[in-house]
Amino acid sequence: MMAQISPYAFSAVGIAISIGVSVLGAAWGIYITGSSLIGAAIKAPRITSKNLISVIFCEAVAIYGVIVAIILQTKLESVPTSKMYESESLRAGYAIFASGIIVGFANLVCGLCVGIIGSSCALSDAQNSSLFVKILVIEIFGSALGLFGVIVGIILSSQATWPAKTL
Amino acid sequence: MYGFEALTFNIHGGYLEAVVRGHRSSLLTASDYNNLCQCETLDDIKMHLSATEYGPYLQNEPSPLHTTTIVEKCTLKLVDEYKHMLCQATEPLSTFLEYITYGHMIDNVVLIVTGTLHERDVQELLEKCHPLGMFDSIASLAVAQNMRELYRLVLVDTPLAPYFSECITSEDLDDMNIEIMRNTLYKAYLEDFYKFCKKLGGATAEIMTDLLAFEADKRAVNITINSIGTELTRDDRKKLYSNFGLLYPYGHEELAVCEDVDQVRAALEKYPAYQSIFAKLSYGESQMLDKAFYEEEVKRLCLAFEQQFHYGVFFAYMRLREQEIRNLMWISECVAQNQKSRVHDSVVFIF
Numbered sequence: 001m002m003a004q005i006s007p008y009a010f011s012a013v014g015i016a017i018s019i020g021v022s023v024l025g026a027a028w029g030i031y032i033t034g035s036s037l038i039g040a041a042i043k044a045p046r047i048t049s050k051n052l053i054s055v056i057f058c059e060a061v062a063i064y065g066v067i068v069a070i071i072l073q074t075k076l077e078s079v080p081t082s083k084m085y086e087s088e089s090l091r092a093g094y095a096i097f098a099s100g101i102i103v104g105f106a107n108l109v110c111g112l113c114v115g116i117i118g119s120s121c122a123l124s125d126a127q128n129s130s131l132f133v134k135i136l137v138i139e140i141f142g143s144a145l146g147l148f149g150v151i152v153g154i155i156l157s158s159q160a161t162w163p164a165k166t167l
Numbered sequence: 168m169y170g171f172e173a174l175t176f177n178i179h180g181g182y183l184e185a186v187v188r189g190h191r192s193s194l195l196t197a198s199d200y201n202n203l204c205q206c207e208t209l210d211d212i213k214m215h216l217s218a219t220e221y222g223p224y225l226q227n228e229p230s231p232l233h234t235t236t237i238v239e240k241c242t243l244k245l246v247d248e249y250k251h252m253l254c255q256a257t258e259p260l261s262t263f264l265e266y267i268t269y270g271h272m273i274d275n276v277v278l279i280v281t282g283t284l285h286e287r288d289v290q291e292l293l294e295k296c297h298p299l300g301m302f303d304s305i306a307s308l309a310v311a312q313n314m315r316e317l318y319r320l321v322l323v324d325t326p327l328a329p330y331f332s333e334c335i336t337s338e339d340l341d342d343m344n345i346e347i348m349r350n351t352l353y354k355a356y357l358e359d360f361y362k363f364c365k366k367l368g369g370a371t372a373e374i375m376t377d378l379l380a381f382e383a384d385k386r387a388v389n390i391t392i393n394s395i396g397t398e399l400t401r402d403d404r405k406k407l408y409s410n411f412g413l414l415y416p417y418g419h420e421e422l423a424v425c426e427d428v429d430q431v432r433a434a435l436e437k438y439p440a441y442q443s444i445f446a447k448l449s450y451g452e453s454q455m456l457d458k459a460f461y462e463e464e465v466k467r468l469c470l471a472f473e474q475q476f477h478y479g480v481f482f483a484y485m486r487l488r489e490q491e492i493r494n495l496m497w498i499s500e501c502v503a504q505n506q507k508s509r510v511h512d513s514v515v516f517i518f
Contacts, residue, residue, distance in 0.1 A: 028174075031177065031178070031181075032173070032174075032177045032181065035177045035178075035181030035182045035185070036177060036181050036182075036184070036185045037185070038182055038185070039181065039182040039183065039184065039185025039186045039188075039189065040185040040186075040188065040189055042185075042186060042189055043186075043189030043190070043192060043193070044189065044192075112174065116173045116174075119173075119177060119181065119475070120475055122185070123184075123185060123188055123475065126185075126188070126189060126192065127188070127192050
């Protein structure tokens with residue numbers, strides 16, 4: 001029954017998830033960091049400029065999603081109706097879908113991770129400024145998770161070859 | 168769900184948690200207390216405090232200063248911070264913050280009723296009330312003759328109303344009854360707060376139930392020690408203990424039959440957490456017990472700040488600030504009465 005769903009449907013959903021869920025992750029992370037940052041900056045105004053790095057890391061997650069969505073949509077080609085349910089087409093459709101899910105959910109958890117660490121970073125920096133650089137290292141490791149997702153997603157999407165148009 | 172508060176706490180509570188952590192960073196440190204303990208007069212204290220966050224509150228006070236003025240202005244700072252947080256809070260944080268002040272409300276009610284019994288002027292009593300525990304109809308407490316009237320006239324409209332069901336009698340108010348009333352109200356308040364925190368769940372429930380259990384146990388020990396040698400029967404004493412905490416129910420059975428401090432010590436040494444408190448005191452001594460309890464409480468309150476994304480930090484901050492005000496009051500009194508050698512008897516350092 002799954003083979004009766006059009007591969008275009010799978011591809012479209014995959015592209016939507018890659019951008020939609022990535023942006024969800026980035027937004028979630030930014031508000032978690034932002035609310036703590038604003039509150040902590042009342043007593044310690046010096047932390048504002050440095051801690052914007054956390055917000056930038058979260059934003060990068062959304063950008064990964066946009067990039068991958070653009071790449072995926074260039075992989076989408078039209079095939080004649082007779083070839084739509086051939087195994088080649090199905091494979092291409094599934095590849096784009098999987099790529100979208102990988103990128104979307106990897107960026108979701110990456111954005112959350114960086115956001116929560118960024119919130120703790122802002123609060124600790126307000127109390128003791130020597131902690132900032134050390135917690136930043138944790139954030140860098142966290143943001144690598146999104147990169148892993150993007151890399152795998154792009155490699156997978158390069159497999160999305162639709163059957164040739166000629167009969 | 169415990170462990171996942173980080174995902175949604177900051178929607179409503181993130182800003183205020185960051186604000187309260189900023190306030191915590193302005194608590195006086197050990198070096199501040201050392202400077203204050205070296206002061207010779209109250210004006211020196213005012214000078215040292217003006218370098219801290221209390222500056223704007225004390226700078227307009229004319230000398231000669233009184234200790235009550237210093238304490239009043241410092242309390243005003245706490246009240247301002249509390250009101251700022253309360254008006255920014257949403258449910259359930261706003262209810263939580265209000266719960267923190269019900270203890271002061273109970274103290275104010277008892278203060279006015281006792282003062283009226285001893286024929287003091289209502290205005291004078293109102294000035295002595297703690298500002299965090301004020302409510303609208305507090306002045307009309309002076310009119311009531313017994314507890315039933317107290318409830319019907321004034322308290323039924325306040326948040327303390329549900330706590331009164333256990334202590335309405337038609338007896339007239341006298342000193343003993345008022346103390347029993349205070350402790351019964353406080354018991355009902357602690358149990359209510361405990362239930363509320365448990366309902367909130369997650370890290371808040373875990374941390375707050377721990378802090379409230381310690382409070383309940385501390386009060387049980389204080390009630391026991393204060394009622395040794397009075398007319399309070401054992402059953403009445405047992406009725407004043409809260410129904411949660413490390414000492415419930417077996418510790419309470421033992422405490423109810425204690426007749427002197429050494430029996431209390433024996434009862435509490437079975438609990439490792441409280442054994443360390445009594446270990447600091449030698450046998451037969453009970454004056455330092457308060458300080459030992461306060462030190463333990465401060466240690467636990469500071470630990471509440473180790474975790475993020477829960478409401479316990481608000482409760483801990485208010486309590487630590489109150490402890491600081493108690494410290495300042497003690498230091499000011501020692502300086503004003505020229506008894507600087509006794510300063511370290513009752514000052515609990517926070518950091």
